[in-house]
Amino acid sequence: MNIILDRPRCEGHGLCEEAAPALMHLDDDGELIIDVGDLPDDSTELAAARAAVRVCPVAALKLA
């Protein structure tokens, strides 16, 4: 599965980072960086990735 960021939609609220700190972070400019975007189907981080997608308040993240 891939974490897909719709960059223009992202407003940098940072809720995704709280949900999945091992997968993404806001850089010093407040821009979201996806650190690990490609997750194997048996990845233990899939739940965190789903949580990050879920809490994005502006629907800028997808898992596909």
Add this chain to the structure above:
Amino acid sequence: MTPSAPAISQIDLFADSILTDPYPTFTELRELGSVVHLPVNNVYALTRYDAIRAALADPATFSSRTIGFNPMVNEALQGTSLASDPPVHTELRAALTENLTPRALRGLKTRIDTKAEALVADLVAQGTFEAIDALARAFPLEVVADLIGFTGAARDNMLRWGQAAMEVIGPLNPRTLENFPIAGELYAWCAGVQAEDLAPGSVGRGIFDAEARGTIPPGTAGHIIHQYLGAGVDTTITALGNIVALFAAFPDQFDLVRQNPSLVPAAFNEVLRFWAPLHAWGREVTRDVEIDGVLVPAGSQVAILFGAGNRDPRHYDNPDAFLVERNPADHLSFGYGSHGCAGQGLARLEAHAVIAALATHAQRLDAAEPVRLPSNITRSIDALDILKVVPA
């Protein structure tokens, strides 16, 4: 499968008793179905969490051109990001949020924290205070006024203008009619405001600079100021008042936050979930749409009941309990998707500052029964006497 007709309820969604205490009604409606037709208000109410979130995520089907419940307000809001749909919305939203995103607001955090700290320390030292005027209203009025750069008459009118801007989103009942002239004052002021009316160095002044540079379309600066005031004042006041009232009502939950300051963001999420600041918000259905097997015809007006979705037991366990450790980060009170609250970053800064200051300075808050007055859209506490504060 052929879609069925929706359940019907004869309630008036904007009746005084429902506005002040909507949760028993929300439970009834939610049990009737995800969609309930309310003939008295001529709307289809969305009541369950999944249906609400799906509607907010689908602006092509659920258009924002009728976010209000009367034609006059919807007409007046045309051309704002609030009432527009993609693709027009995308550009307007970008202009609106440029100065409101967390990264734009980072420089304000220290100032907001310091202000909250000083204000709360002073109130706790007084021993008794009225929390709505002295804290819930005073704090965001100061923050937003400084942010936009309001001075003079505009500053004095922020509270009544902000309240009226929300009230007129309701149906054509007496509350809406009484407030149209006041909302009109705000509208007229925003139509005429010029860069030099706003304090140098403020975000408000920056919006005019952006208009002069051509970064945002000509004539939109006034719209943006209007939205900052109309959307950002009354809602934040509501949330801050709710924080104080809920911490007073649930001292064991307040204790958890005091003992563990990392719970501050989770506590704010739970305050927003437990008491949604907005009672109802509109959408217009652009095509025949089926929701959980029920047909909502094209052209229908929808009423999104954030507070009903936030208490949906299909989504949250034990939804009627106030639990600060729950951390419901996916609550519906900021909406969701392309129209998700544009000011939520600022709201979080303000609310987290107030929660942290309360948890630092107070050990217990003894409050009188909150006084609530019915209002069409914002469900807020009008007066909350703190009879005694036990200092930390």
